[in-house]
Amino acid sequence: MANNIYIGVDLGGTSIKVGICDENGKLLHQMEGPTESEGGPEVVIKNIANYVREIVASSSYHWDQVAGIGAGITGFLDIKEGIVKLSGNLGWHDVPVKKMLEAHLGKTVKIDNDANVAALGEAWGGAGAGIPNLVCYTLGTGVGGGIIINSQIYVGSTGVAGELGHIAIVPDLEAIVCGCGQMGCLETVSSATGIIRMAKDAVERGDKTSLALVEHIQAKEVFDAAKQGDEVALRIVNRAAFYLGKSMATLAVVLNPQRFILGGGVSKAGEILFAPAREIFKRFTPEPAQEGVDIVPATLGNDAGVIGAAGLNLHR
Amino acid sequence: MANNIYIGVDLGGTSIKVGICDENGKLLHQMEGPTESEGGPEVVIKNIANYVREIVASSSYHWDQVAGIGAGITGFLDIKEGIVKLSGNLGWHDVPVKKMLEAHLGKTVKIDNDANVAALGEAWGGAGAGIPNLVCYTLGTGVGGGIIINSQIYVGSTGVAGELGHIAIVPDLEAIVCGCGQMGCLETVSSATGIIRMAKDAVERGDKTSLALVEHIQAKEVFDAAKQGDEVALRIVNRAAFYLGKSMATLAVVLNPQRFILGGGVSKAGEILFAPAREIFKRFTPEPAQEGVDIVPATLGNDAGVIGAAGLNLHR
Structure with missing residues (x-):
């Protein structure tokens, strides 16, 4: 047949x-x-x-x-x-x-x-093939997420599970208001929008950075400047990676997934984002919840x- | 039959x-x-x-x-x-x-x-009867947790899912080391051990509190003092409730449960703990993930x- x-x-x-x-x-x-x-x-x-x-x-x-x-x-x-x-x-x-x-x-x-479907795509035919329990982040204009449990999308009681961009992860004194109305959401620092905002703030207050010469700052310019050793850009990238890594540490003890997959435009930055995110993940995750867990880029793109x-x- | x-x-x-x-x-x-x-x-x-x-x-x-x-x-x-x-x-x-x-x-x-089994007990025959998706905290010497998805215990990839006490929730500058080796775990502030530690610290540094007169401070004494208006005790209880509420806000966007159940010795404190925890939960949870969610005490006890x-x- x-x-x-x-x-x-x-x-x-x-x-x-x-x-x-x-x-x-x-x-x-x-x-x-x-x-x-x-x-x-x-x-x-x-x-x-x-x-x-x-x-x-x-x-x-x-x-x-x-x-x-x-x-x-x-x-x-x-x-x-x-x-x-x-x-x-x-x-x-x-x-x-x-x-x-x-x-x-x-x-x-x-x-x-779209975020759930992208997670399922990666879980089924991409970076998560063969892994039943995983978490997928889509780091784009916002931060989307999808949770795969037993190879199925987990949508929760009312369909809003996996809204990883709205984990309130930034401490109060450093937090700004998110589009969702709450304070300190992951999306305010680890999305392209968040990275651009931090870069513009730095330029406006006169920080010494090559980004001051860029007319329309996009996340890519910030990553490029960081790769070239621009300290202000590096600080911004590390901040985005810090809260991303810390949110994964939280998910590790809550969901105990076998893999984290990072997709979306921001994830294309590569090691300059992944390396500090992995380091922070290790720092904040108890040993048993780290064992066998990896953090990998999405492979399917669009x-x-x-x-x-x-x-x-x-x-x- | x-x-x-x-x-x-x-x-x-x-x-x-x-x-x-x-x-x-x-x-x-x-x-x-x-x-x-x-x-x-x-x-x-x-x-x-x-x-x-x-x-x-x-x-x-x-x-x-x-x-x-x-x-x-x-x-x-x-x-x-x-x-x-x-x-x-x-x-x-x-x-x-x-x-x-x-x-x-x-x-x-x-x-x-034991924490998973207690969660299942409450889900099946206690405060969660009839609710398929819920999260149960056991606030005792430590902070245990159990996640119920589709009326089943969710154990994760290697059996460590639902370790809610080890969510790194306290910001770095205020964090202390947890028994698990990581910094800033929920357990360091919202367990009986955490509450007792904060009370002893306050007495030792000479804070003006009725707890200075208590020989062996237990969590119950801290709650009792708070109920009688002791400001130092109240600050400690509010801190325990703050991080508890904030951790529930995180779980609400990740897991989207319909109910949170708080059990264990510390939960017996009642409204003085539940009221601020509910308030913080509301403050840090986006509207759609709050809808229809309640935070209730466990009912089965031992x-x-x-x-x-x-x-x-x-x-x-």
């Missing part, structure tokens, strides 16, 4: 990526098409359905082999019911994606948020979303 | 408690007998087996109704294999409890550590261990 295949959809504001995975999380085919979100939910859902049918038709697989379809979506979701409660970049409010797509395609559809979405029907 | 019953064993250094539970975690019968640990593992295991047979024989239940036997044990355990790797209060080293008891009794035996042990065969 022919093997099952799994379809993943990465639904973005301007484009939709669709991929076919085998049962081991290997991405076999992928394509991309416009979202056309200005046409409203009906148009977008019809586009997704068309892309899904197209990619299967243009492959060597048959429609009968499609075991399920998953979609990763940015926004507030009712994961269980498959409803997008609110999505800023799509302009959606209470859209029953699961029901609409199932009506179009006649296959089981599951949805989940494909993690499509692959993880495809995995929703196997792993939740 | 007759209902199943579940036997729980709380194995202590001086006495062994044995109980019979129904499938809803209700404790139907219990008895207690000497451990006789000086006789070595063979004697202790034989005692357990005898107490288990005795309690069933003296009840209205039949041996055939016994669906399984669980034991809660303090020490380093290989939970999966049912081996006590090291137990200080029993003086044991590599004792295959599961295998030995199964040979005596002809029933499935499972073991787990029976949590026997009940949770009985539940090991239903809930792991």
Whole structure:
């Protein structure tokens, strides 16, 4: 009998990526098409359905082999019911994606948020393949997270588990307000936004740094300056790594995962971020919770979303 | 057909408690007998087996109704294999409890550590009955923890998950070394030991407090003084509550449980501890992770261990 295949959809504001995975999380085919979100939910859902049918038709697989379809979506979701409660970049409010797509395609559809889906992608077909218990950070504009327990995404009681960016990790006297309204969230220091803010603050107060000459500071410029020995940039990078490492120490005693995976744009900085983060992790984690635990970079890059979405029907 | 019953064993250094539970975690019968640990593992295991047979024989239940036997044990355990790797209060080293008891009794035996078992007891038959995802703190000499996910104990990759006492929560400049070797663990401030230490420090440095008149300060005296308006005692209690509340804020965004249960001797302090802990929890937890979450006292007291042990065969 022919093997099952799994379809993943990465639904973005301007484009939709669709991929076919085998049962081991290997991405076999992928394509991309416009979202056309200005046409409203009906148009977008019809586009997704068309892309899904197209990619299967243009492959060597048959429609009968499609075991399920998953979609990763940015926004507030009712994961269980498959409803997008609110999505800023799509302009959606209470859209029953699961029901609409199932009506179009006649296959089981599951949805989940982008950070969870990226974590599942890495767990299934990337840096976490074969590891049942792991934690994945997405270090981008914000800090997202996904917790994988027994090879499944863990979503918690109301679907907000794994919001690692909102661990209140910065002590009160050094803390600033986060976008979520709380003080001292990890996201305020270990995201690209946090790193840029710290760099701009340093320049504004006249710290002696090469960053003063950069017109539009991005996180990459801060990492580059640090690599070239700029002390101010190095201090900022170490601060981002410190709280990242300390948050992993907390997760080690709470969740006892076997692996931490760091993905997203900020993780591309490499050893200048990983080395101090690993050192801080070691300093703050009791011996038994460190044993056999490693901290590794994500390997799937932008494909993690499509692959993880495809995995929703196997792993939740 | 007759209902199943579940036997729980709380194995202590001086006495062994044995109980019979129904499938809803209700404790139907219990008895207690000497451990006789000086006789070595063979004697202790034989005692357990005898107490288990005795309690069933003296009840209205039949041996055939016994669906399984669980034991809660303090020490380093290989939970999966049912081996006590090291137990200080029993003086044991590599004792295959599961295998030995199964040979005596002809029933499935499972073991787990005391904090996990207490958490399961509360989850099954106590303050968490009917709640699938919850976190239980045991605030005693140390700070123990147990995480219940989908009504099961979550033990993690190597069995050290839920070590809530070793979350590095106290900022560096205020941190002291914990028994585990790391700095700033929750246990250093929110355990009875931590509270007593802070009280003794205050007396030693001459702080103006009624505790200066107490010969052997215990946590209870600190709470009593705080209730009577002693400002130094109140500051100590608030510090214990602050880090406890902050650790719950972290767990709320990581695990998104529906309930926190606080048990152990320190939790008996009541509102003077719970009120500030709840306030800090609210301050540091983003709105969506607070919704529907409550923080409640444990209800089973010392029976949590026997009940949770009985539940090991239903809930792991």
